[in-house]
Amino acid sequence: MRDAGVMAGELLDWYDRHARDMPWRVGPADRAAGIAPDPYAVWMSEVMLQQTTVAAVRDYFTRFMALWPTVHDLANAEDARVMGEWAGLGYYARARNLLKCARVVSRELDGAFPDTLDGLKALPGIGPYTAAAIAAIAFDRSETVVDGNVERVMARLFCIEDPMPGSKPALRDAAATLTPKARPGDYAQAVMDLGATICTPKSPACGICPWRDDCAGRAKGVQAALPAREAKKPKPIRHGIAYIARRTDGAWLVETRPDKGLLGGMLGWPGGDWGDEAEDLPPIAADWADLPGDVRHTFTHFHLILRVRTATLPQDAAPERGHFEPRLAPSDLPTVMRKAFDLARGTLS
DNA sequence: AACCCGTGGGA
DNA sequence: TTCCCAAGGGT
Numbered sequence: 316m317r318d319a320g321v322m323a324g325e326l327l328d329w330y331d332r333h334a335r336d337m338p339w340r341v342g343p344a345d346r347a348a349g350i351a352p353d354p355y356a357v358w359m360s361e362v363m364l365q366q367t368t369v370a371a372v373r374d375y376f377t378r379f380m381a382l383w384p385t386v387h388d389l390a391n392a393e394d395a396r397v398m399g400e401w402a403g404l405g406y407y408a409r410a411r412n413l414l415k416c417a418r419v420v421s422r423e424l425d426g427a428f429p430d431t432l433d434g435l436k437a438l439p440g441i442g443p444y445t446a447a448a449i450a451a452i453a454f455d456r457s458e459t460v461v462d463g464n465v466e467r468v469m470a471r472l473f474c475i476e477d478p479m480p481g482s483k484p485a486l487r488d489a490a491a492t493l494t495p496k497a498r499p500g501d502y503a504q505a506v507m508d509l510g511a512t513i514c515t516p517k518s519p520a521c522g523i524c525p526w527r528d529d530c531a532g533r534a535k536g537v538q539a540a541l542p543a544r545e546a547k548k549p550k551p552i553r554h555g556i557a558y559i560a561r562r563t564d565g566a567w568l569v570e571t572r573p574d575k576g577l578l579g580g581m582l583g584w585p586g587g588d589w590g591d592e593a594e595d596l597p598p599i600a601a602d603w604a605d606l607p608g609d610v611r612h613t614f615t616h617f618h619l620i621l622r623v624r625t626a627t628l629p630q631d632a633a634p635e636r637g638h639f640e641p642r643l644a645p646s647d648l649p650t651v652m653r654k655a656f657d658l659a660r661g662t663l664s
Numbered sequence: 665a666a667c668c669c670g671t672g673g674g675a
Numbered sequence: 676t677t678c679c680c681a682a683g684g685g686t
Binding site: 366 | 667669673
């Protein structure tokens with residue numbers, strides 16, 4: 316393997332030629348022209364990109380930045396509005412923490428994001444990865460950015476064959492040996508681009524990799540199998556019932572879910588808990604109709620089979636739980652709830 | 665430390 | 676169809 320500085324420089328040269336266009340990215344040419352990244356935009360993009368693909372984030376990022384151009388705008392937004400705009404992107408704790416963080420930065424830090432690793436990590440929703448990414452990209456600090464891409468690239472480059480997550484510290488140490496003092500933000504994005512486009516999880520394109528001659532995993536012929544992972548646990552199947560009711564004036568009966576737990580803070584259809592058996596808990600006594608078919612949806616750690624029941628309610632209906640939304644936008648619902656809506660809309664139109 | 669937390673695209 | 680897994684963080 317060549318000198319670390321030489322390798323970093325080689326990757327930066329590759330990045331200068333191949334950097335992908337993203338709405339939040341200040342490219343090498345822009346940077347050279349003295350255009351500095353906006354820490355608010357960097358933070359917004361990095362939070363959205365947590366465990367989420369570039370393709371999925373693109374439109375959400377553009378919309379959020381148009382609606383709330385500064386951290387003060389976001390801090391002053393209504394919770395329900397922000398949660399509705401986040402609907403569909405998943406991991407909804409990110410949206411709750413996004414608002415918390417914006418309010419701290421706007422009201423306690425005079426709108427200025429901290430420019431150090433520790434200062435950033437102290438904020439809600441900013442962990443080791445995001446803090447390093449913001450420090451490097453927005454503040455030109457030489458911090459080591461470690462995400463799934465970096466772990467994969469390092470496992471292959473250094474042929475670290477111990478399984479994840481146990482090997483994470485070794486992968487981080489390996490990454491740190493390559494982090495350059497110059498252009499740390501471009502370098503961080505370059506390694507992630509490399510992982511996303513060349514050093515991919517399956518069938519990596521080693522022939523066109525700028526680090527192909529340095530890669531110990533490739534030399535041994537095991538690169539495609541790295542990083543190794545511990546066996547995953549099987550996902551159980553849970554069952555539930557969604558109660559979708561519409562009042563005669565057209566308002567839908569929905570509930571705002573509690574802040575903690577699954578789909579926390581999001582709108583949803585009332586119903587009992589999801590478990591081995593569906594809990595039968597209608598929000599109001601009514602002539603509920605069992606819809607044929609069901610909604611199937613897979614979450615991070617279980618499969619869900621959701622039955623849907625519908626009813627039309629009188630104008631004076633007083634449900635035990637939930638509230639009526641006169642103009643419900645399906646796009647404000649998390650995906651599983653939108654699927655249930657799609658199943659019911661034909662019968663309650 | 666181990667578990668919880670979404671979604672969609674690709675193979 | 677099923678499985679994998681993606682620019683992780685909180686508890």
